[in-house]
Amino acid sequence: MALRFFNTLTREKEEFAPIVPGKVxxxxxxxxxxxxxxxxxxxxYMFEDLLRRYLEYKGFKVTQVMNITDVDDKTIAGSRAKKISISEYTKEFKDAFFEDLDALNIERAEFYPEATTHIKEMVDLVKKLLDKGFAYRSNGDIYFKLSSFKDYGKLSKMRLENLKVGARVASDEYEKEEASDFALWKGWDQKDGDVFWETEIGKGRPGWHIECSAMSMKYLGEHFDIHTGGIDNMFPHHENEIAQSESATGKKFVNYWLHSLHLIVEGKKMSKSLGNIYTLRDILEKGYNPKMVRYVLLSTHYRQQLNFTFQGLEAAKNAIQRLFDFLDNLKTVKGEKDNPEVFNLLQKAKSKFEDALNDDLNISEGLGVIFDLVRDVNKLIDDEKISKSDALKVEKQMRSFDKVLGVLEKEKLVLDEKLKELVEQREQARKEKDWDKADKIRLEIEKLGMTIEDTPEGPKVKKKL
RNA sequence: GGCGGCUUAGCCAAGUGGUAAGGCGGAGGUCUGCAAAACCUCUAUACUCCGGUUCGAACCCGGAAGCCGCCUCCA
Structure with missing residues (x-):
């Protein structure tokens, strides 16, 4: 089955064909x-990570660009409230953002362009739009003239005449020719304080939409393969990007638009009044491991609303533990005689997994395939119908799946002296059949955040997830 | 008012015409000093509801209810 994505532009699953073969x-x-x-x-971001990982798994050379918006109304307001410079203000959150990406094992994009270091590119693009007559000046601002772009609404299927005109728009209306025209450039205002750039098109700062057009085109060219974002960005942000980009270049901007649905928390939408807007930090502070968060965010199809629950985090923990235990089980295999059934199982799993992911990244089905394999191979291990070399092949396949999942890398377990001693003492007690003592020591070990399992090969110490 | 999405077991979640994947949880069993892990069995006569199309529908069509999203800078 060929790789297919649901393209918001056509509202259909389309076979993916990159502009340049082998590259995305x-x-x-x-x-x-x-x-x-x-x-x-x-x-x-997790959906985008899955997308990029799967494209890489398929052998594509991926160039991913993710913008960092470091100047807008909120960053300006925030820095002024704290009486610090905007860059000082945003640095904390930028650093935190990258820390969180690492914690969640989200692969780094090739480029993270910041708005404030791409003013020139944005100014150039605005100039082009002015020159071509797609934009106009009004006081210090520059607006995109929506009526000049006939295809407006092709992504969101929204018709300009149906847009509800809100109060806030109305208050600006006198400056714009049309209420729905959007700002490319915002002339300096007292509220902006020292946040402004003196440029050929005036003193001020860029609008939001222009940033993504200018920076995507700089790093990916005027016409590129995939553009993604949360569903809320579909309108107006992405619609506006299309309008300004295609007006400026006269070319089709993007081939495939992919949008992820939002999540809700414990069945309710996130809101300040419910106090259920969690940062990653909030969740880690409650004692959950970032792998669990990754698993939860990953395991629901991206075009399905995801219900984030703490019970779900627990379920994720146990599911991941099952996978880790499976990898451990593989290591215990001693058999010499290869079983052709293993080869069949692996072939089947690999092809089903790829069919699932090829179908618009159906990760839920993909996970089902992996767990089927786990059960089938565990059974072979129990029945001693698998060889050491078979087990290695299975492990290799699991690692290959994990290139996409990103949850199975395990930090090396280093037993400190105290732990080693406890394990030894417990073994001694067990030899002497002093079960009370052995169980007491087991409790102590568990207090250190470890679990101990007795196996035919001796005691196995595991770190609790 | 306009546009769009969702509703599958205790929880999470696939499945989009051929008779309900998977995970978690729960019950029982094998193994074990006891555990744990693993394995086995069971855990939705049934997919929000009502009509319709069809030999056959969770899946298609119509309607209802509930939830959610976008409608100018919220992922």
């Missing part, structure tokens, strides 16, 4: 760094 350029809308990112944000 993708632009993923990134964070505005005015606060810590919450798990909803990470749901989208």
């Amino acid at each position: 350029g993708m632009y993923t809308c990134g964070p505005t760094i005015y606060d810590y990112a919450h798990i909803g944000n990470f749901r989208t």
Whole structure:
């Protein structure tokens, strides 16, 4: 089965064909760094990570660009409230963002362009739009003239005449020719304080939408493969990107638009009043491991609303533990006689896994395939119908799956002296059949965050997830 | 008002015409000093509800209810 993605542009699953064979350029809308990112944000970044990992798994050379919005109303307001410079203000959240990405084992993009270091590119693009007559000046601002772009609404299927005109738009209306025209450039305002750039098109700062057009085109070219973001970005942000980009270049901007749905928390939408807007930090502080968060965010199909629950985190913990235990079980295999059935199981699993992921990244089905393999191979291990070399092949396949999942890398377990001694003491007690003592020591070991299992090969110490 | 999505077991979640994947949880069993892990059995006569199409529908069509999203800078 060929790789297919649901393209928002056509509302259909389409076979994926890159512009340049073997290579993929993708632009993923990134964070505005005015606060810590919450798990909803990470749901989208996790989807993008899955997308990039699977493309790489398929052998594509991926160039991913994720913008960092470090100047906008919120960052300006935040820095002014704290009476610090905007870059000082945003640095904390930018650093935190990258720390969180690492914690979640989200692969790094090739480029993380920041708005404030790409003013020139944005100014150039705005100039081009002015020159071509797609934009106009009004006081210090520059707006995109929506009526000049006939295809407006092709992504979101929204019709301009149906847009509800909100109060806030109305208050600006006198400056714009049309209420729905959006700002490419915002002339300096007192509220902006020292946040402004003196440029050929005036003193001020860029609008939000122009950032993504300018930076995507700089790193990926005027026409590229994939553009993604949360569903909320579909309108107006992505619609506006298309309008300004295609007006400026006269070319099709992006071939495939992919949007992820939002998540809800414990069945309710995230909101300040419910106090259920969790950052990754909030969750880790409650004692959960980032792997569990990764698993939860990953395991629901990206176009399905995800219900994030703490019970779900527990379930994820046990599911991951099952996979780790399986890898451990493989290591205990001693058999010499190869079993052709193993080869069949691996072939079947690999092809089903790829069919699932090829079908618009159906990770839920892909996970089902992996757990089927785990059960089937565990059974062979129990029945001693598997050889050491078979087991190695299975492990290799699991590692290959994990290139996509990103949950099975395990930190090396180093037993400190105290732990080693406890394990030895317990073994001694067991030899002497002093079960009380042995159980007491086991409790002590568990207090150190470890579990101990007695196997025919001797005691096995595991770190609790 | 306009546009769009979702509703599958105790929980999470696949499946989009051929008779319900998978994970977690729960019950029982094998193994074990006891555990743990692993394995085995069981855990939705049934997919929000009501109509319709069809030999056959969770899947298609119509309607209802509930939930969610976007409609100018919220992933």
